[in-house]
Amino acid sequence: MRFAHRVETVRAAEAALMATLPDGTLMARAAAGLAASCAQLLGGLYGRRIALLVGSGANGGDALLAGARLVRRGATVKALLLDPDRAHPGALAALRLAGGWIVPATAAQLADADLVVDGITGIGGRGGLRPHAAELVRAVRAPVVAVDVPSGVDADTGEVAGEAVRAAATVTFGTYKNGLLIDPGHAYAGAVRLIDIGLGPYLPGADLAAPQHADVARLLPLPTAASDKYGRGVVGVAAGSERYPGAAVLAVGGALCGGAGAVRYVGPAREAVIARWPEALVHAGAPGDAGRVQAWVVGPGLGEGAEAAETVAQVLASDVPVLVDADGLRYLTPHQIAARTAPTLITPHAGEAARLLGVDRAQVEARRLSALRKLAAAYGVTALLKGNTTLVSGTPARVNPTGTPWLATAGSGDVLSGLTGALLAAGLPPTEAAMTGAYLHGLAGRRAAQGGGPTGRVGWTGEARDTERDEAAAARRPSGEAYVPGAPITAMDLVTALGPVWREVSASGL
Ligand SMILES: NC(=O)C1=CN([C@@H]2O[C@H](COP(=O)(O)OP(=O)(O)OC[C@H]3O[C@@H](n4cnc5c(N)ncnc54)[C@H](O)[C@@H]3O)[C@@H](O)[C@H]2O)[C@@H](O)CC1
Ligand SMILES: Nc1ncnc2c1ncn2[C@@H]1O[C@H](COP(=O)(O)OP(=O)(O)O)[C@@H](O)[C@H]1O
Numbered sequence: 387m388r389f390a391h392r393v394e395t396v397r398a399a400e401a402a403l404m405a406t407l408p409d410g411t412l413m414a415r416a417a418a419g420l421a422a423s424c425a426q427l428l429g430g431l432y433g434r435r436i437a438l439l440v441g442s443g444a445n446g447g448d449a450l451l452a453g454a455r456l457v458r459r460g461a462t463v464k465a466l467l468l469d470p471d472r473a474h475p476g477a478l479a480a481l482r483l484a485g486g487w488i489v490p491a492t493a494a495q496l497a498d499a500d501l502v503v504d505g506i507t508g509i510g511g512r513g514g515l516r517p518h519a520a521e522l523v524r525a526v527r528a529p530v531v532a533v534d535v536p537s538g539v540d541a542d543t544g545e546v547a548g549e550a551v552r553a554a555a556t557v558t559f560g561t562y563k564n565g566l567l568i569d570p571g572h573a574y575a576g577a578v579r580l581i582d583i584g585l586g587p588y589l590p591g592a593d594l595a596a597p598q599h600a601d602v603a604r605l606l607p608l609p610t611a612a613s614d615k616y617g618r619g620v621v622g623v624a625a626g627s628e629r630y631p632g633a634a635v636l637a638v639g640g641a642l643c644g645g646a647g648a649v650r651y652v653g654p655a656r657e658a659v660i661a662r663w664p665e666a667l668v669h670a671g672a673p674g675d676a677g678r679v680q681a682w683v684v685g686p687g688l689g690e691g692a693e694a695a696e697t698v699a700q701v702l703a704s705d706v707p708v709l710v711d712a713d714g715l716r717y718l719t720p721h722q723i724a725a726r727t728a729p730t731l732i733t734p735h736a737g738e739a740a741r742l743l744g745v746d747r748a749q750v751e752a753r754r755l756s757a758l759r760k761l762a763a764a765y766g767v768t769a770l771l772k773g774n775t776t777l778v779s780g781t782p783a784r785v786n787p788t789g790t791p792w793l794a795t796a797g798s799g800d801v802l803s804g805l806t807g808a809l810l811a812a813g814l815p816p817t818e819a820a821m822t823g824a825y826l827h828g829l830a831g832r833r834a835a836q837g838g839g840p841t842g843r844v845g846w847t848g849e850a851r852d853t854e855r856d857e858a859a860a861a862r863r864p865s866g867e868a869y870v871p872g873a874p875i876t877a878m879d880l881v882t883a884l885g886p887v888w889r890e891v892s893a894s895g896l
């Protein structure tokens with residue numbers, strides 16, 4: 387797992403650690419990690435030109451102190467002070483002593499830089515960039531390394547209110563910050579590198595966690611010699627309609643290729659389902675009399691109307707875990723859920739989440755973690771909020787690091803529903819099933835698209851969406867090599883990719 391903490395937690399841990407150390411130790415550790423990362427990104431320092439954007443807090447201090455190290459290793463470093471009277475005095479003196487330049491904070495000073503270090507604000511930043519900083523940032527042409535957090539990104543929420551720095555990479559200290567892992571902030575951070583400054587023993591449980599291969603491998607339900615199809619999990623799928631038969635085919639496919647022992651399909655798309663998946667068990671009646679299942683998926687392509695509402699009501703009346711998606715979300719009430727004895731998982735995208743919360747879609751997209759928590763609390767469910775960084779409620783909340791924007795294709799969510807339903811049927815608790823489903827779904831997208839996305843980042847910054855494996859692979863690439871953009875995929879490609887992805891992840895846990 388990659389764990390992230392809130393700013394107030396980081397500050398408390400930092401205070402506790404600092405009380406045990408000589409003054410300046412933490413900033414020196416942070417600056418050493420930052421300087422080493424800049425050197426690696428540039429592939430050498432001698433004769434390279436580095437510009438520092440320096441704000442009035444300790445974030446600017448980190449940049450100045452790293453600058454001093456970079457000068458000593460042969461780089462030409464100039465500092466642009468946004469607030470000259472308040473720049474960190476000790477760090478400023480260190481840069482001067484090493485031979486760095488203090489220059490006027492004008493756009494012209496950035497023209498010849500090979501690398502720009504963003505030390506404007508870190509965890510103390512409030513709101514977007516102020517006008518002078520925004521003007522300088524707009525003039526930057528070189529790759530940017532953000533110190534701790536890209537300036538203008540809210541470290542706790544990932545919200546970007548106004549303009550913010552778009553970094554090729556972010557070097558963060560002590561622990562990840564929520565805003566580096568959640569969109570929109572995540573998209574501004576580039577590849578994120580964590581520098582250990584000794585905060586670990588002082589940090590309590592995380593606020594947010596991003597799973598990695600090994601975490602997901604531990605959760606994958608592998609069959610044993612004693613397994614039969616019922617023991618592995620039977621998924622009920624109540625999906626599709628005359629109008630949207632394809633959603634049923636995709637959800638059943640996601641469940642079958644996502645590890646279900648068997649799938650019972652209920653609904654009007656029986657012919658289409660059987661034509662594509664002869665192994666499915668189809669039922670002509672209502673969900674209530676379909677026979678025993680270990681989990682239900684209800685909603686994809688269900689359509690609107692009294693029949694759809696009745697289907698959702700019958701599924702929710704069952705005593706097994708239920709995943710509600712898409713059209714099923716129209717018929718959900720907190721009252722129905724309160725009467726349930728088994729877990730309920732909902733999987734809205736931002737538009738559906740906005741409707742459930744009675745707010746604008748833009749509000750959900752700006753503050754995704756807060757929307758997720760409100761959904762879970764208001765409906766008494768586990769919530770998965772889809773998007774470029776899919777979130778799952780729990781303690782800690784989870785954020786999915788895999789995926790590609792190519793996943794934004796019709797029917798892709800139906801596959802996720804079936805896949806996650808299979809994991810629920812196998813007995814995974816809802817938070818783990820949702821996190822595992824999103825992780826495998828994202829990897830399937832990448833595999834099918836044969837690339838991560840149209841991001842074109844450089845050097846160890848590699849992919850837009852990093853797992854530890856991605857970062858290790860990107861670090862081995864020569865600096866400047868752009869990331870593979872990939873190609874369009876269909877939802878059925880995702881279904882086909884689930885088997886190979888499952889194999890890759892489970893093998894990594896052996
Ligand atoms: N907390 C920790 O564990 C450590 C913190 N360190 C560094 O210290 C940083 C936090 O330092 P500070 O608390 O001094 O805070 P920051 O340096 O993040 O920012 C505070 C300053 O920025 C100004 N400011 C706030 N919003 C602004 C905006 N939108 N535009 C322009 N200026 C704005 C404030 O007036 C204040 O002077 C961290 O992000 C990190 O870089 C490291 O040195 C090492 C350890
Ligand atoms: N820009 C994006 N980048 C990465 N993943 C995305 C993006 N947009 C959508 N996705 C993913 O694609 C899937 C789309 O699901 P959904 O919105 O329900 O579509 P549909 O109803 O067409 O199946 C979700 O898993 C979501 O997380």
Ligand SMILES: [K+]
Nearest residue numbers: 504507533535
């Ligand atoms: K910064």
